[in-house]
Amino acid sequence: MKNLVILGAGYGGVTLAHELLDHKIPADTQIILVDRMPFQGLKTEYYALAAGTASDLELRVKFPTHAKMTTRYGDVTGINLEDKVISFEDGEPLNYDQMVIALGCTDNFHGVPGAAEYTSTIQSFTATRDTYLKINNLPPQATVNIVGGGLSGIEIAAEIRESREDLNVRILDRGERLLSSSPPRLSKYVEEWFREHNVEVRNHINISRVEGHCVYNGESERISADVTVWTAGIRPVPLIDELNVNQDNSGRVILDELYRIPGRPEVFVCGDCASLPFAASAQAAEAQAEQIANVIVAGWKGEQPKVQPLKLKGTLGALGKKSGFGTGFGFGGKSSVTGKVPRLLKSGVLWMSKHHFG
Ligand SMILES: Cc1cc2nc3c(=O)[nH]c(=O)nc-3n(C[C@H](O)[C@H](O)[C@H](O)COP(=O)(O)OP(=O)(O)OC[C@H]3O[C@@H](n4cnc5c(N)ncnc54)[C@H](O)[C@@H]3O)c2cc1C
Incomplete structure (x- = not known):
């Protein structure tokens, strides 16, 4: 059986899993979704958890389930690209045939x-x-x-x-x-x-x-x-620095045109760990995950893989529960909007994110 391992079940990893599970997975392939948490944490709302205005439970989303996918709970402590092995704080190492690294970021203390x-x-x-x-x-x-x-x-x-x-x-x-x-x-x-x-x-x-x-x-x-x-400021999780691969000024992994580590066509990098032409965001991680899914599925079908350019919508921000702001949506020709409408839109985006409506 071939192991397709998704490391990290956040915005990028979970979107990728959903996209792949929408297709017919080859009989000789299983997907293994790995995370240190038994659910997806909605990171874009962590500020509300910290302030005490959202509960822990509200920010958890169940992982998708499927006969061809298993989840592995654990803390990844090492990735060996040569031997294609992932090691954990506890438990057996995991071999991969294909891997997508989507482990997100941590603080940059400069x-x-x-x-x-x-x-x-x-x-x-x-x-x-x-x-x-x-x-x-x-x-x-x-x-x-x-x-x-x-x-x-x-x-x-x-x-x-x-x-x-x-x-x-x-x-x-x-x-x-x-x-x-x-x-x-x-x-x-x-x-x-x-x-x-x-x-x-x-x-x-x-x-x-x-x-x-x-x-x-x-x-x-x-x-x-x-x-x-x-x-x-942020930078990719420290495991990325240990990979010994080319990184940009923000520590993100420089990738080929199909989002793979150059010279390692079996390893993709997604989301905050990937060097993309945008600032790190959940939106970018999800958009990129869809394209990585296209590349993997093309491989399953024996087709030539190709990716579409990533298109991002704007940014929405919250000022408490009643006010907010948005940029880059082309709101009636304005470069930005403020007040209740962008705040409502942000709540709508969160709802869609929880229910995996893109
Ligand atoms: C307060 C705040 C507000 C934000 N607001 C927005 C917003 O409005 N819009 C927007 O687009 N973006 C926003 N972002 C950014 C967004 O949250 C990230 O860009 C996004 O989560 C990146 O997705 P990802 O899949 O790369 O990583 P993540 O979603 O962080 O997922 C990484 C996963 O990897 C797991 N993991 C990490 N290390 C290990 C390990 N060693 N072993 C096992 N598992 C591990 C984590 O548990 C996590 O589940 C915000 C971020 C913050 C902090």
Whole structure:
């Protein structure tokens, strides 16, 4: 029996599994879906779990089931591309004939001393649960620092504000404005929302060091906090660095035109681990997974594999449960929209994601 192993059952891995299971799987092939969690975690909503506005259960999605697919629960500790073997913290190693690596990303601490030790994160389900406890056990008037004013930082800051009116919430951002890669109109809207909701925004902050209850801006300014949440950048999970393959500046694996590791046609890389011409996103992971499925299915049928260019829609962000923003959808010719409509759209996208409607 040939093992087609999908490593990581997040947005990319689960989409790929669904796509493959829609086709006739060859009699000599079985699919093995591997994850350290017994369900898919909806990472795009981890900010709400951390703030306490969404429950653990709401962010879990069951894996697909099929006679030709098994799931393997476990923590992957190594990938040997030469011998085609995956090793686990516990249990037997797993051989593969074909493999898709879709293990997602972790925080990028940019070498800032103390950041890994003293900040809380929302990059994994387990870490987000810890962050939830830290934030929600705080006494009134305690302070939460959010490092990073991109999408995740903004969403968690707004959500904490809605969850805990009694806390001081502060965003520390390196740039001149929040959401620096979005249209200035959008940054203005978001900054105004934070002003109205009593969230402090500080720009031009250069975090040089983190300690137990503070961060340092440059060498001299000490900014205190009871909890500091890090949302200032991501990079692929550390297993990727151990593969000894070509990576881009963000650590993502450089791939051939069919999303395979060059020289290893049996290994695909999907989602946040893959070097794509976009920032990492669930949307990109799902779109890429569909194309990888096309390549694998073409192989099953003995056809020439080809992929379509990845087309992404825009980005939607939440400012609590009632307001939000969107860019890149071409909303009536506008580059961005704000308010209730994009927030409703975001809830709709989440619903579709939970029910695998693309
Ligand atoms: C707060 C927040 C908000 C976001 N909002 C958006 C948004 O609005 N729109 C959008 O498109 N994107 C958004 N993103 C980004 C999006 O969540 C990721 O880009 C997406 O999850 C990437 O999909 P993936 O399949 O590559 O990885 P993931 O979905 O992270 O899946 C990786 C899987 O691998 C498993 N895994 C990792 N390491 C191991 C191991 N060693 N052993 C076993 N299993 C392992 C994990 O458990 C996980 O299930 C957001 C991210 C965050 C944190």
